[in-house]
Amino acid sequence: MTAKAMAVTAITLAVALAAWELLSLLLHAPTLPGPWAVFGEMAAGDQEGLLLHLLASTRRVLASLAISLVTAVPLGLYLGRNPGVDAWGAPFLYLTYPIPKIVLLPIVLTLLGLSDASRIFLVTLTVFYQILVTTRDAVRALPAAAIYSVQSLGARERQIYRHVLFPFALPKIFTALRISVGTAIAVLFFAESFATNSGLGYLIMDAWGRADYELMFAAVAALSLLGLALYLVIQLLERSLCKWQR
Amino acid sequence: MLKVEKLVFEYRTPGRRVSALEGVGFTIPDGEAWAAIGPSGCGKSTLLYLMAGLLEPTSGRILFHGNRPGERAREIALILQSYGLFPWKTVRQNVMLGLQLRGIHGREGLARARRILAELDIADLEDAYPEELSGGQKQRVAIARSLVTEPSLLLMDEPFSALDALTRERMQNLLLDLWRQRRMTVLLVTHNIEEAVFLGRRVLVFSERPGRILEIVDNPGMGDPAYRASNQFYEKAVYIRQKLFSFTGVGAR
Ligand SMILES: Nc1ncnc2c1ncn2[C@@H]1O[C@H](COP(=O)(O)OP(=O)(O)OP(=O)(O)O)[C@@H](O)[C@H]1O
Ligand SMILES: [Mg+2]
Numbered sequence: 001m002t003a004k005a006m007a008v009t010a011i012t013l014a015v016a017l018a019a020w021e022l023l024s025l026l027l028h029a030p031t032l033p034g035p036w037a038v039f040g041e042m043a044a045g046d047q048e049g050l051l052l053h054l055l056a057s058t059r060r061v062l063a064s065l066a067i068s069l070v071t072a073v074p075l076g077l078y079l080g081r082n083p084g085v086d087a088w089g090a091p092f093l094y095l096t097y098p099i100p101k102i103v104l105l106p107i108v109l110t111l112l113g114l115s116d117a118s119r120i121f122l123v124t125l126t127v128f129y130q131i132l133v134t135t136r137d138a139v140r141a142l143p144a145a146a147i148y149s150v151q152s153l154g155a156r157e158r159q160i161y162r163h164v165l166f167p168f169a170l171p172k173i174f175t176a177l178r179i180s181v182g183t184a185i186a187v188l189f190f191a192e193s194f195a196t197n198s199g200l201g202y203l204i205m206d207a208w209g210r211a212d213y214e215l216m217f218a219a220v221a222a223l224s225l226l227g228l229a230l231y232l233v234i235q236l237l238e239r240s241l242c243k244w245q246r
Numbered sequence: 247m248l249k250v251e252k253l254v255f256e257y258r259t260p261g262r263r264v265s266a267l268e269g270v271g272f273t274i275p276d277g278e279a280w281a282a283i284g285p286s287g288c289g290k291s292t293l294l295y296l297m298a299g300l301l302e303p304t305s306g307r308i309l310f311h312g313n314r315p316g317e318r319a320r321e322i323a324l325i326l327q328s329y330g331l332f333p334w335k336t337v338r339q340n341v342m343l344g345l346q347l348r349g350i351h352g353r354e355g356l357a358r359a360r361r362i363l364a365e366l367d368i369a370d371l372e373d374a375y376p377e378e379l380s381g382g383q384k385q386r387v388a389i390a391r392s393l394v395t396e397p398s399l400l401l402m403d404e405p406f407s408a409l410d411a412l413t414r415e416r417m418q419n420l421l422l423d424l425w426r427q428r429r430m431t432v433l434l435v436t437h438n439i440e441e442a443v444f445l446g447r448r449v450l451v452f453s454e455r456p457g458r459i460l461e462i463v464d465n466p467g468m469g470d471p472a473y474r475a476s477n478q479f480y481e482k483a484v485y486i487r488q489k490l491f492s493f494t495g496v497g498a499r
Contacts, residue, residue, distance in 0.1 A: 149332070167334035244334045
């Protein structure tokens with residue numbers, strides 16, 4: 001990050017915290033504790049509990065992102081490269097893409113059980129579509145000359161994927177990933193608020209039920225930080241893997 | 247020997263057929279550089295794609311040293327109309343790609359890439375990405391990338407058309423030099439009559455689409471860098487200009 005970007009980030013953060021504190025002072029209700037109270041809770045309260053829940057959520061969201069990437073990217077490259085196959089796959093994709101995956105929660109819980117797997121599956125499904133469609137569309141937009149160029153150098157099909165299709169799609173995959181992180185966290189929150197006793201989603205709902213607003217806000221802040229951290233990691237990865245883009 | 251016989255090519259898209267080449271034939275002896283010239287859309291790029299084995303002829307055939315291009319693609323290098331460099335690879339990585347795809351890795355590949363980059367005077371650019379280069383520099387990289395594999399047939403599609411007049415002339419001289427040292431077979435496609443006369447031992451003059459060869463113009467003066475300044479050169483250019491315009495009925499550009 002440049003010095004300027006860091007300064008802007010710091011100012012934005014300070015303004016947001018000040019607004020929060022102000023609102024909390026004005027309302028003066030136990031349902032909206034200010035940032036000091038919340039951070040105090042994070043520092044002084046049941047740190048280990050909060051950390052365990054944060055770890056559970058992190059593990060789930062990372063697993064989902066990883067599974068989505070290793071399945072959706074190759075499939076998207078393949079469909080983009082093979083319009084003949086894509087003609088068969090596309091109708092299925094377009095029919096299932098708009099379904100909000102979150103409404104499948106009851107079905108998934110029934111089929112996969114109340115385990116981690118069902119929550120990971122639900123988040124994966126959401127991210128998977130985003131990445132699949134983006135990757136496929138990216139490859140379809142590749143100018144034919146790029147393929148001719150690598151073929152004229154003697155590339156076989158597998159090498160076309162490695163040297164042209166994948167790097168060409170990579171910046172777009174990162175964009176899709178950045179967009180899906182927000183959705184992934186939202187879906188995770190929902191998936192964790194049912195029939196489990198781990199994860200920040202669970203903690204938020206549980207604290208809410210017990211009217212422990214400091215803890216509830218601490219968990220909300222932790223979930224937000226998780227999203228922010230993922231966003232930053234993706235940014236850093238993109239910087240180092242897509243050096244040709246400025 | 248590069249032999250093109252009764253070559254016909256049609257682009258087939260659902261519900262449409264575009265006839266791009268119709269009965270094209272010529273034979274280039276080994277080690278000669280030829281040029282092809284013709285109106286836009288007459289099928290010049292298509293001809294090069296066919297010769298590089300990227301498209302299959304609808305009928306007719308191409309034989310290079312007795313093989314179809316697909317079988318011997320490794321001996322053939324093609325420089326595309328828009329350079330064909332990969333923006334995600336540095337100059338060095340672009341130049342090494344052809345070697346890498348032939349299984350030449352590591353130190354040997356790097357040494358060969360550096361040698362050709364130095365020969366083309368762009369050694370200091372090896373870590374740059376194509377977006378950071380000028381048109382002339384990009385063209386040098388594209389030439390380096392195709393020559394590093396030491397092809398025996400070099401196909402070039404309007405390689406210098408995007409360059410300013412000065413850079414263009416410099417690159418034409420460079421190409422002539424490279425050819426004189428290496429004596430690979432060359433077919434260069436161009437829109438520019440002077441370029442065709444400077445770089446083509448014979449010049450294929452094409453009709454409008456579907457492309458047919460109107461005349462194969464002999465150009466014995468080609469090969470001398472000083473040819474450009476001679477009367478003979480000027481007369482040859484006038485002759486080709488007349489051929490092009492009389493056959494196609496197109497006015498002066
Ligand atoms: N993929 C394609 N599908 C259908 N028609 C095509 C395709 N590519 C080229 N054509 C047509 O085939 C003809 C020959 O194209 P080609 O690119 O070989 O021309 P060209 O002589 O290289 O033109 P230019 O000088 O403008 O580069 C053109 O009329 C073009 O419209
Ligand atoms: Mg062309």
